[in-house]
Amino acid sequence: xxxxxxxxxxxxxxxxxxxxxxxxxxxxxxxxxxxxxxxxxxxxxxxxxxxxxxxxxxxxxxxxxxxxxxxxxxxxxxxxxxxxxxxxxxxxxxxxxxxxxxxxxxxxxxxxxxxxxxxxxxxxxxxxxxxxxxxxxxxxxxxxxxxxxxxxxxxxxxxxxxxxxxxxxxxxxxxxxxxxxxxxxxxxxxxxxxxxxxxxxxxxxxxxxxxxxxxxxxxxxxxxxxxxxxxxxxxxxxxxxxxxxxxxxxxxxxxxxxxxxxxxxxxxxxxxxxxxxxxxxxxxxxxxxxxxxxxxxxxxxxxxxxxxxxxxxxxxxxxxxxxxxxxxxxxxxxxxxxxxxxxxxxxxxxxxxxxxxxxxxxxxxxxxxxxxxxxxxxxxxxxxxxxxxxxxxxxxxxxxxxxxxxxxxxxxxxxxxxxxxxxxxxxxxxxxxxxxxxxxxxxxxxxxxxxxxxxxxxxxxxxxxxxxxxxxxxxxxxxxxxxxxxxxxxxxxxxxxxxxxxxxxxxxxxxxxxxxxxxxxxxxxxxxxxxxxxxxx
Amino acid sequence: xxxxxxxxxxxxxxxxxxxxxxxxxxxxxxxxxxxxxxxxxxxxxxxxxxxxxxxxxxxxxxx
Numbered sequence: 001x002x003x004x005x006x007x008x009x010x011x012x013x014x015x016x017x018x019x020x021x022x023x024x025x026x027x028x029x030x031x032x033x034x035x036x037x038x039x040x041x042x043x044x045x046x047x048x049x050x051x052x053x054x055x056x057x058x059x060x061x062x063x064x065x066x067x068x069x070x071x072x073x074x075x076x077x078x079x080x081x082x083x084x085x086x087x088x089x090x091x092x093x094x095x096x097x098x099x100x101x102x103x104x105x106x107x108x109x110x111x112x113x114x115x116x117x118x119x120x121x122x123x124x125x126x127x128x129x130x131x132x133x134x135x136x137x138x139x140x141x142x143x144x145x146x147x148x149x150x151x152x153x154x155x156x157x158x159x160x161x162x163x164x165x166x167x168x169x170x171x172x173x174x175x176x177x178x179x180x181x182x183x184x185x186x187x188x189x190x191x192x193x194x195x196x197x198x199x200x201x202x203x204x205x206x207x208x209x210x211x212x213x214x215x216x217x218x219x220x221x222x223x224x225x226x227x228x229x230x231x232x233x234x235x236x237x238x239x240x241x242x243x244x245x246x247x248x249x250x251x252x253x254x255x256x257x258x259x260x261x262x263x264x265x266x267x268x269x270x271x272x273x274x275x276x277x278x279x280x281x282x283x284x285x286x287x288x289x290x291x292x293x294x295x296x297x298x299x300x301x302x303x304x305x306x307x308x309x310x311x312x313x314x315x316x317x318x319x320x321x322x323x324x325x326x327x328x329x330x331x332x333x334x335x336x337x338x339x340x341x342x343x344x345x346x347x348x349x350x351x352x353x354x355x356x357x358x359x360x361x362x363x364x365x366x367x368x369x370x371x372x373x374x375x376x377x378x379x380x381x382x383x384x385x386x387x388x389x390x391x392x393x394x395x396x397x398x399x400x401x402x403x404x405x406x407x408x409x410x411x412x413x414x415x416x417x418x419x420x421x422x423x424x425x426x427x428x429x430x431x432x433x434x435x436x437x438x439x440x441x442x443x444x445x446x447x448x449x450x451x452x453x454x455x456x457x458x459x460x461x462x463x464x465x466x467x468x469x470x471x472x473x474x475x476x477x478x479x480x481x482x483x484x485x486x487x488x489x490x491x492x493x494x495x496x497x498x499x500x501x502x503x504x505x506x507x508x509x510x511x512x513x514x515x516x517x518x519x520x521x522x523x524x525x526x527x528x529x530x531x532x533x534x535x536x537x
Numbered sequence: 538x539x540x541x542x543x544x545x546x547x548x549x550x551x552x553x554x555x556x557x558x559x560x561x562x563x564x565x566x567x568x569x570x571x572x573x574x575x576x577x578x579x580x581x582x583x584x585x586x587x588x589x590x591x592x593x594x595x596x597x598x599x600x
Binding site for chain 1: 539540541542543545546549550552553554556557559560561563564565567568569570571
């Protein structure tokens with residue numbers, strides 16, 4: 001890798017980020033500026049920010065690496081992220097959220113829920129859940145960014161982690177959501193260009209679209225010999241029904257992320273940053289195309305890297321991707337880029353991945369920080385002060401926690417466990433189980449009660465935690481609590497339940513609890529409901 | 538299809554493309570649709586009797 005070339009590309013990139021952040025800092029004066037980017041965001045900026053926040057290094061490095069193992073069955077997640085994550089989210093959730101958010105003058109997702117159900121306690125509880133759970137997601141995104149920088153620059157992981165965190169911290173703390181969204185739009189554009197180039201190069205190198213797929217299909221026997229016992233049937237076909245790999249692919253990766261996207265606080269808040277429904281409509285077009293490229297390319301290139309490592313690369317000849325990467329799933333894509341692509345592209349892709357990591361992290365830090373500052377400190381605890389300053393301190397605190405988790409997680413989890421993809425899926429699953437029934441009820445059902453909201457959130461959270469700590473062996477084993485209490489790695493050890501994702505159990509339980517308890521709760525007063533649903537059909 | 542095996546993976550590929558087209562068509566058709574909704578001014582006398590508006594107005598002023 002040419003260090004001067006890389007340094008020049010990164011320097012230009014960082015200068016642009018610094019310029020955009022400075023512009024945002026100058027334009028940030030009020031709490032609405034810091035938390036909602038002034039509610040007047042351009043549809044291109046909004047759509048790219050939504051997409052770039054959603055697509056992190058997790059999607060590219062983590063899920064791309066997972067696709068190199070599980071195969072192109074992950075294309076179903078591409079479908080769900082576009083259909084559910086963009087179309088359903090914007091058309092059926094976005095418009096109502098924007099209007100109700102305006103009616104209630106909500107600045108954050110927990111504040112939206114708290115004001116809808118007239119409960120600062122609910123706002124504080126939702127904020128607390130975000131503040132406690134999101135560092136896991138942020139830390140795995142940080143790990144993905146750090147791992148790539150480590151691979152390309154051959155620097156120590158901890159050094160990469162420190163500087164990556166520091167750069168993002170500066171612009172999020174100072175510029176708030178305006179800085180986050182301005183830089184997201186730029187970073188999203190870089191990601192789009194980088195991913196399109198990656199796809200074209202990969203197909204060109206492997207002999208064209210159909211030839212490349214056929215060569216991968218031809219490696220079927222190798223896949224079955226390596227992973228067949230766990231349900232693998234080849235990289236261009238779906239895992240065997242109800243096998244271990246089928247359960248991981250369907251319940252964790254496809255459903256966990258594909259459904260979980262609807263209840264992501266850092267994404268939902270973006271609906272409240274535009275000033276008309278027209279901007280949301282326009283964003284559907286931009287977002288759909290962006291997500292198709294950003295997610296779809298990773299899930300195509302990941303599996304195809306097996307062909308490159310096995311046949312095309314002399315250094316790894318006869319090895320499939322996971323073997324070439326030393327059994328570390330999260331190193332497959334970085335290794336593929338560094339060995340298969342020209343030097344100039346490695347530099348471009350370095351910036352692409354930096355963009356993916358920084359855009360997601362900045363939004364996560366902002367969401368966690370405002371949860372602490374706005375929802376917990378200011379609203380639930382009733383403390384007063386300079387709102388922008390309080391939220392800046394909250395963001396700083398959230399960054400510190402995520403940094404230390406990213407530093408410690410690789411020690412707890414071995415590389416082969418695809419911790420980046422799993423960490424992302426776990427967070428998406430918890431959000432879906434805890435927030436989705438309450439959020440859906442809030443914007444669609446006038447008779448939804450506070451009791452129903454609490455019941456869904458508590459049930460979703462507790463069932464998810466129970467499943468993670470005591471059932472799902474990939475998490476319960478390294479966390480050791482199940483072993484300490486019951487002497488086994490998982491209460492379902494030896495059965496397929498041990499690989500089922502918490503979402504599949506926790507979301508139905510949460511929906512059931514919401515529906516059952518809703519009838520017992522005291523109805524929200526009609527006058528308030530009228531305010532909430534003002535100009536919502 | 539395109540060198541992919543079975544039904545499920547090609548179907549996932551096809552659905553991804555179709556959902557992208559759906560988003561593109563929806564966005565294009567509704568490009569200029571969607572009214573701007575004026576922000577509720579909770580401190581406006583029009584909402585004087587509304588408890589929600591009164592609370593929001595108080596919170597806005599205090600922060």
